Amino acid sequence: MYKLLLPYDVYERHRKVASFIKENETVVDIGGELDHLSQFINPKKLIVANLRNGDVIILKDKLPFEESSFDIVCAIDVLEHIPKAKRGQFINSLLVTASKKVIMSFPIATASHTQYEKETLKWLQANGKNVEYLKEHIRFSLPTKEEVKQITAGEKVDIFYSGNLALNRILFRIFMIDPKIKFARRLIYVTKLIFNLITNQFFYLILSDKPYSDSVNRAYLIINKHT
Numbered sequence: 001m002y003k004l005l006l007p008y009d010v011y012e013r014h015r016k017v018a019s020f021i022k023e024n025e026t027v028v029d030i031g032g033e034l035d036h037l038s039q040f041i042n043p044k045k046l047i048v049a050n051l052r053n054g055d056v057i058i059l060k061d062k063l064p065f066e067e068s069s070f071d072i073v074c075a076i077d078v079l080e081h082i083p084k085a086k087r088g089q090f091i092n093s094l095l096v097t098a099s100k101k102v103i104m105s106f107p108i109a110t111a112s113h114t115q116y117e118k119e120t121l122k123w124l125q126a127n128g129k130n131v132e133y134l135k136e137h138i139r140f141s142l143p144t145k146e147e148v149k150q151i152t153a154g155e156k157v158d159i160f161y162s163g164n165l166a167l168n169r170i171l172f173r174i175f176m177i178d179p180k181i182k183f184a185r186r187l188i189y190v191t192k193l194i195f196n197l198i199t200n201q202f203f204y205l206i207l208s209d210k211p212y213s214d215s216v217n218r219a220y221l222i223i224n225k226h227t
Contacts, residue, residue, distance in 0.1 A: 002039065003015075003039040003191045004200050004201070005089075005194065005196050005197055006036075006196060006198050006200070007171075007175050007192075008057060008171050008198060008199065008203050008204075009168070009172070009175075010036065010151075010170065011196070011200045011204070011212050012162060012200075012203070012207065012208055012218075013077060013105045013206060013218065014036050014037050014039070014040050014076065015040050015074055016105065016160075016162065016208050016220055017037065017040075017074055017076055017103050017105055017220070018037065018040035018041045020043040020097040020101070020103050020220075021041050021043070021074075022071050023041075023042045023043075024042070024043065024044045025044060025072050025100070026043060026045045026069075026070045026071045026072070027041065027045070027046045027047070027070060027071065027072045027073075027074060027075070028046075028047045028048075028049055028065065028069070028072070028073050028097065028188065029034060029047070029048045029049070029072045029074045029075075029209065030049050030050075030063065030073065030074065030075045030078060030094065031045065031049070031050055031075055031076065031081075031155070032049075032050065032054070032074065032076055033050045033076040034048050034053065034054065034055070036076075037074065037076070040182075041196070043215065044124050045070075046069070049063065049064070053152075057117070057150065057196070059145065060119070060221075061092075062093075062094075063093050063097055064119055065097045065099075067096050067097070068096075068097070068098065069097050069099075070097060070098060070100035071097065071099050071100045071101075072099075072101055072103060073097045073098040073102045073103070074102075074103045074104070074140045075090075075092045075094060075102070075103075075104045075105075076105050077105055077106055077107070078104070078141055079088075079091075079104055079106040079135050080106050080107055080136070080137050080140065080142050080143060080172075081133070081140065081141065082142060083140050084140060084147070085156055087143065087147075087165065088151045091104075091151055091152065091219060091223070094223075095155075095223060098108075098225060099225065100224070100225055101222055101223060101224045101225060102221075102222070102223040102225075103220070103221070104219075104220070104221040104222075104223075105218055105219065105220050105221070106142070106143050106219055107137065107142050107145075107147065107217060107218055107219075108142060108143065108144070108161065108216060108217070108218060108220065109141065109142035109143060109144040109145075110213075110214045110215070110216065111214060112164075112165055112214045112215055113142060113165060113214075113216075113217065115140075116165050116168075116169065117134060117138060117142070117170075118135055118138065120134060120172065121134045121135065121173055122171075124176075127176075129176065138139065145212065145219075145221070146172070148219070148221060152221070152223060155221065155223050156223065156224040156225075156226065157221065157223055157224075158222040158224070159219055159220065159221050159222070160220040160222075161175055161208060161209075161210050161211065161212050161213075161216040161217055161219055161220070161222075162207055162208045162209060162210055162216065162217060162218045162219075162220070163207050163210065163217025163218050164210070164216070165208070165215050165216075166215065167215050168204075171203075174192065174195070174199055175192065177192070179206075179223060181190070186226055201222055202215075
């Protein structure tokens with residue numbers, strides 16, 4: 001039940017990533033949250049590795065795992081926070097750690113998406129909101145379809161797309177509503193939970209698998225290890 005209360009963007013990416021993971025596989029979630037992916041999978045073992053607040057803490061940008069330590073290595077919305085010159089190296093480190101496959105999600109760069117993020121940054125700044133993650137998106141630039149193809153050349157790759165930027169804009173603005181009045185804040189919070197509960201599964205059905213276009217929001221990249 002709790003997973004249905006998550007904001008749609010969070011719900012979708014974890015449910016979609018989970019759809020590529022089989023029961024009783026060992027999984028490490030690089031850069032993940034402790035209570036998110038665990039709600040969608042039934043693994044033999046799940047480890048969350050993060051710079052802070054994880055089962056394992058990553059130090060000096062080096063994954064602290066031996067070769068083929070886990071069946072599945074996930075990096076959910078991490079790639080866009082890594083400088084472009086280091087993305088190939090990061091993906092290689094994920095491949096070394098995985099014995100079966102690497103699963104990644106990330107906002108995909110299109111002309112419309114790049115413009116949307118710049119507009120959203122200005123809107124957040126004007127409303128006094130935290131914008132550090134969006135500043136990183138813009139500073140490092142979102143991964144492009146062509147960049148991903150180049151980085152993963154020679155690998156066995158599947159890629160899927162999801163979302164609609166126009167709807168994403170509406171959902172994000174709803175998510176960011178946060179009145180200062182205590183009673184109103186509590187009411188809005190409960191209303192958003194009910195909204196998520198009612199709409200998450202419906203939005204997932206219509207948004208989680210879309211053909212590539214200028215209006216898509218996110219990419220899901222699966223790299224299968226050679227056996």
